[in-house]
Amino acid sequence: VVSTQSTGSSGINAEYGGGARRGEVTYTFDGEILTLTLGEGGTSIRWNGFNGVQIITPPNRRTCGLCGNNNMKQDDEFLSRWVGRVKETYTFISSWQLPQNRECYNNEVEVTVTQEAKEKCSELFFNPYMLKCQDKLPVEKYEIACGRAVTTSTYEGWRAECNVLQSYVLECETQGLNLRRWREETNCETLEETQQFYHSTRLPTR
Numbered sequence: 001v002v003s004t005q006s007t008g009s010s011g012i013n014a015e016y017g018g019g020a021r022r023g024e025v026t027y028t029f030d031g032e033i034l035t036l037t038l039g040e041g042g043t044s045i046r047w048n049g050f051n052g053v054q055i056i057t058p059p060n061r062r063t064c065g066l067c068g069n070n071n072m073k074q075d076d077e078f079l080s081r082w083v084g085r086v087k088e089t090y091t092f093i094s095s096w097q098l099p100q101n102r103e104c105y106n107n108e109v110e111v112t113v114t115q116e117a118k119e120k121c122s123e124l125f126f127n128p129y130m131l132k133c134q135d136k137l138p139v140e141k142y143e144i145a146c147g148r149a150v151t152t153s154t155y156e157g158w159r160a161e162c163n164v165l166q167s168y169v170l171e172c173e174t175q176g177l178n179l180r181r182w183r184e185e186t187n188c189e190t191l192e193e194t195q196q197f198y199h200s201t202r203l204p205t206r
Contacts, residue, residue: 025037057070125139130168136175145167146164
């Protein structure tokens, strides 16, 4: 529970939780990413304002739901909402969806990635500016997701490859790298162009 104490043009003062868990909510905004921090050294939530959110927790902080249990054991993270532990990613994600009367997008459905999609994604992820992150964060899974996104995208003017690349950039920055110039270096659309597209187009919730 978050209770707002005061708001103003310079920021927001708020408290969350109660008792021993009570703490201050602080935020920073760098022009593209809004970061909320719950308490000193606590959980952080990074949001780009429209299509990407990242939750970062300390190694010893227990979690639940879509965040897994954060016990550093990868083989028991998929605790579903209803039937205990499951093995399939889609089954796990679907159990936590809200509202329950809608289906989550199944990213495990087989998609034949087009050659055009492969080339677009390869051009971005193997851009010289992006190579600095690959030693810390392998690119293979993101490149596959990129190919699928480009192949299945039906929105004119929407560069799905840049959307996936932004997810990669967020994770790279979590690893301590500075990739603030990724849009300029990869010729992805500017932040303003992306926001204009979102405001003028009704995208599916996936």
